Amino acid sequence: MHATTVDELEATGISARGAARELAALSTETKDRALWNIAGALRSNVGEVLEANEVDRAAAARNGEGAATIGRLLLTPERLDSMAEDVLSVASLPDPVGQVLDSRTMDNGLRVERRSVPLGVIAVIYESRPNVTIDISSLCLKSGNAVILRGGREALHTNRALVDLARRAISDAGAPEQAVQFIESADRTLVGRMLRMKETIDLIIPRGGAELVRRVAEEAAMPAITGGVGVCHVYVDRDADLEMSLEVAHNAKTQNPWVCNAMDTLIVHSAAAPAFLPRIAARWAEAGVEMRADRRAMSIVGPVEGLRLVPVEESDWSTEHLALTAGVRVVDSYDEALDHVAAYGSGHTEAIITEDRDAADRFLDMVDASVVMVNASTRFNDGGQLGLGAEVAISTNKMHARGPMGLRELTSYKWTVTGEGQVRS
Amino acid sequence: MHATTVDELEATGISARGAARELAALSTETKDRALWNIAGALRSNVGEVLEANEVDRAAAARNGEGAATIGRLLLTPERLDSMAEDVLSVASLPDPVGQVLDSRTMDNGLRVERRSVPLGVIAVIYESRPNVTIDISSLCLKSGNAVILRGGREALHTNRALVDLARRAISDAGAPEQAVQFIESADRTLVGRMLRMKETIDLIIPRGGAELVRRVAEEAAMPAITGGVGVCHVYVDRDADLEMSLEVAHNAKTQNPWVCNAMDTLIVHSAAAPAFLPRIAARWAEAGVEMRADRRAMSIVGPVEGLRLVPVEESDWSTEHLALTAGVRVVDSYDEALDHVAAYGSGHTEAIITEDRDAADRFLDMVDASVVMVNASTRFNDGGQLGLGAEVAISTNKMHARGPMGLRELTSYKWTVTGEGQVRS
Numbered sequence: 066m067h068a069t070t071v072d073e074l075e076a077t078g079i080s081a082r083g084a085a086r087e088l089a090a091l092s093t094e095t096k097d098r099a100l101w102n103i104a105g106a107l108r109s110n111v112g113e114v115l116e117a118n119e120v121d122r123a124a125a126a127r128n129g130e131g132a133a134t135i136g137r138l139l140l141t142p143e144r145l146d147s148m149a150e151d152v153l154s155v156a157s158l159p160d161p162v163g164q165v166l167d168s169r170t171m172d173n174g175l176r177v178e179r180r181s182v183p184l185g186v187i188a189v190i191y192e193s194r195p196n197v198t199i200d201i202s203s204l205c206l207k208s209g210n211a212v213i214l215r216g217g218r219e220a221l222h223t224n225r226a227l228v229d230l231a232r233r234a235i236s237d238a239g240a241p242e243q244a245v246q247f248i249e250s251a252d253r254t255l256v257g258r259m260l261r262m263k264e265t266i267d268l269i270i271p272r273g274g275a276e277l278v279r280r281v282a283e284e285a286a287m288p289a290i291t292g293g294v295g296v297c298h299v300y301v302d303r304d305a306d307l308e309m310s311l312e313v314a315h316n317a318k319t320q321n322p323w324v325c326n327a328m329d330t331l332i333v334h335s336a337a338a339p340a341f342l343p344r345i346a347a348r349w350a351e352a353g354v355e356m357r358a359d360r361r362a363m364s365i366v367g368p369v370e371g372l373r374l375v376p377v378e379e380s381d382w383s384t385e386h387l388a389l390t391a392g393v394r395v396v397d398s399y400d401e402a403l404d405h406v407a408a409y410g411s412g413h414t415e416a417i418i419t420e421d422r423d424a425a426d427r428f429l430d431m432v433d434a435s436v437v438m439v440n441a442s443t444r445f446n447d448g449g450q451l452g453l454g455a456e457v458a459i460s461t462n463k464m465h466a467r468g469p470m471g472l473r474e475l476t477s478y479k480w481t482v483t484g485e486g487q488v489r490s
Numbered sequence: 491m492h493a494t495t496v497d498e499l500e501a502t503g504i505s506a507r508g509a510a511r512e513l514a515a516l517s518t519e520t521k522d523r524a525l526w527n528i529a530g531a532l533r534s535n536v537g538e539v540l541e542a543n544e545v546d547r548a549a550a551a552r553n554g555e556g557a558a559t560i561g562r563l564l565l566t567p568e569r570l571d572s573m574a575e576d577v578l579s580v581a582s583l584p585d586p587v588g589q590v591l592d593s594r595t596m597d598n599g600l601r602v603e604r605r606s607v608p609l610g611v612i613a614v615i616y617e618s619r620p621n622v623t624i625d626i627s628s629l630c631l632k633s634g635n636a637v638i639l640r641g642g643r644e645a646l647h648t649n650r651a652l653v654d655l656a657r658r659a660i661s662d663a664g665a666p667e668q669a670v671q672f673i674e675s676a677d678r679t680l681v682g683r684m685l686r687m688k689e690t691i692d693l694i695i696p697r698g699g700a701e702l703v704r705r706v707a708e709e710a711a712m713p714a715i716t717g718g719v720g721v722c723h724v725y726v727d728r729d730a731d732l733e734m735s736l737e738v739a740h741n742a743k744t745q746n747p748w749v750c751n752a753m754d755t756l757i758v759h760s761a762a763a764p765a766f767l768p769r770i771a772a773r774w775a776e777a778g779v780e781m782r783a784d785r786r787a788m789s790i791v792g793p794v795e796g797l798r799l800v801p802v803e804e805s806d807w808s809t810e811h812l813a814l815t816a817g818v819r820v821v822d823s824y825d826e827a828l829d830h831v832a833a834y835g836s837g838h839t840e841a842i843i844t845e846d847r848d849a850a851d852r853f854l855d856m857v858d859a860s861v862v863m864v865n866a867s868t869r870f871n872d873g874g875q876l877g878l879g880a881e882v883a884i885s886t887n888k889m890h891a892r893g894p895m896g897l898r899e900l901t902s903y904k905w906t907v908t909g910e911g912q913v914r915s
Contacts, residue, residue: 433904436905439909489870
């Protein structure tokens with residue numbers, strides 16, 4: 066049963082709460098068996114999932130969606146296989162629950178420990194590729210949390226097929242299939258109701274556009290982890306390696322411009338600009354990147370065959386472009402670059418390219434963002450790339466979790482105290 | 491300057507935000523020097539503080555406050571000395587900022603670390619003893635956070651004297667005195683404004699009654715850590731040691747009944763009740779504890795000279811008594827006790843008294859609370875008692891921090907990634 070009405074939504078919450086209690090006590094073996102079953106089911110139910118996917122893609126085409134959107138929706142046997150691999154890699158990670166985080170014995174003999182426990186019920190609202198449905202389900206399962214999924218309307222049939230398959234696989238492993246709940250309705254009023262279900266939802270995570278994130282941050286009655294909106298910078302310092310700067314800035318902008326960790330603004334030290342800017346401009350002319358340049362960058366770049374070069378506007382500096390567009394600014398000092406990042410960055414991902422060790426260290430110390438980088442592409446802010454196995458979201462909050470959220474970030478802890486009758490005096 | 495108007499309140503936020511940036515970069519030495527200075531000032535400005543305290547106590551007496559409230563307000567040279575000791579003990583703790591929490595090198599050579607960083611600006615609304623003003627200031631200072639304090643009206647002069655002294659001490663150490671901000675006005679509309687200052691306050695912590703906690707949880711635009719409301723149980727199991735049960739239950743109820751970690755409800759297994767209940771009743775008759783007993787407990791206790799014994803009402807089970815009052819229930823099984831705790835507990839502190847190792851382990855596993863205890867008084871749920879040095883509050887949230895919040899719970903982290911030009915393919 067997938068919720069399509071408000072009453073069903075509330076029932077979904079209660080059912081998830083019940084499953085969460087069972088999940089908290091499940092053995093690692095049972096949870097891993099459920100994950101193996103999901104991986105197996107993704108490989109043995111290819112026809113069923115692709116058929117549902119075909120329905121979604123046909124509907125998207127009828128609604129006049131572009132090739133990019135339909136491409137993001139597309140599942141193939143290869144993509145299903147790669148989703149199965151991801152599930153197996155979550156299964157192979159250590160169980161994040163029941164770990165002793167600290168342990169000490171006090172002078173009075175009390176033994177004090179902190180143990181990791183699941184958060185409970187996690188709700189995720191997302192507008193993403195269908196693989197996210199399985200990614201989130203497997204991370205929540207492994208961390209002993211029940212999950213309520215609310216995916217995008219355009220992937221409804223695909224997501225439903227994936228959830229059905231996952232629930233059967235979980236049940237076959239002897240775990241509660243209510244661990245994964247699915248909100249089927251595209252009705253937006255349901256989201257409003259969901260945001261008030263603080264008795265049954267412990268944490269809500271919006272994964273989607275800025276409007277969704279803002280709505281959840283403002284309306285949610287339960288804790289929310291927001292993020293995913295990245296105004297990200299690459300700063301090419303005066304002592305930067307020229308070739309490295311070209312590779313990293315190009316990769317940060319073009320490797321996948323539609324995601325939150327893509328570079329939005331390129332900041333270049335005036336000492337590096339004359340050698341660097343014309344060359345990146347040439348590459349971007351070829352790749353179709355529009356440069357929104359400040360006056361100095363405009364004059365240094367000069368005319369480049371095929372380059373889309375337009376004067377930057379103030380609003381560009383605080384825009385997450387999600388497109389082949391980059392703001393470009395020339396600064397006269399390191400501090401000017403840091404000030405720009407502090408003023409316009411969204412605390413997501415910030416990178417410096419430099420050969421100066423002190424400049425690098427100071428950047429890592431001073432810049433306040435979920436991930437700060439030296440000599441690497443901003444595109445590495447990703448749970449998989451940073452060794453978490455996978456991620457539920459990238460948090461730009463400072464509370465609880467910051468940056469990519471993997472298994473550990475889906476847990477809380479409790480203190481245990483064991484004595485022999487100690488009392489307080 | 492202490493804020494007394496809305497405009498001053500906003501200025502306080504901006505000033506705290508500026509101080510937070512400086513604090514994040516301060517050396518451990520400077521922070522510790524500031525703490526030593528505060529401890530010194532508490533010992534060398536006794537007259538000034540006691541004079542202010544006298545003003546508050548006289549006002550409280552004029553307002554008809556009882557001896558208990560005035561006693562809580564009272565500062566003495568000894569209490570100031572003990573506050574100074576507490577500050578020195580915070581200074582002696584390791585710096586929670588700048589610690590490398592994780593570190594790994596990925597296959598592509600990227601070096602990935604997580605480093606602890608301050609949260610930023612923390613606001614605390616409290617209605618407590620004046621020592622809390624210094625406790626919170628010193629914990630925030632050591633963890634590199636700026637703090638905005640809003641204490642109770644009844645301690646206004648005392649708190650102002652303590653904050654003035656702390657700010658001078660901080661400034662003398664070469665740290666920004668704006669690190670500690672004080673809201674002077676008793677105007678309640680200021681609190682409403684404060685709860686919306688999400689641009690300048692990163693975390694708000696209410697320490698006070700249930701009404702304040704509820705208001706903050708509902709209205710705060712920034713993350714809030716709530717807690718401090720404890721409906722706490724002691725369960726005397728069938729295999730409990732009789733003398734230990736008496737000592738622990740008595741201590742949990744009477745050692746300080748006015749605080750959140752005092753026991754509210756005593757649950758007794760029917761096999762232990764006939765030997766235990768009459769004896770605890772006799773002690774409570776002497777100590778003036780009112781027993782609100784269920785029918786079976788009533789009949790087992792029988793008439794005890796001087797005992798206030800009344801039938802329990804359903805609402806008692808979910809009441810934090812904050813008084814010499816205890817609900818008493820007899821159960822026929824361990825599971826009945828666990829069900830009662832799950833139904834009525836507030837997730838604060840829960841204890842079992844038992845000699846049965848399996849029963850103890852199951853209690854620690856199954857009970858969902860910030861601190862779960864075996865054979866120890868609930869009164870040990872306290873930052874100092876559990877080895878944190880001191881505490882800002884006791885969280886009953888699961889996000890970010892649970893249980894007593896010490897220095898580590900006042901930090902966030904950032905990821906740092908260092909490469910040699912790696913790009914994503």
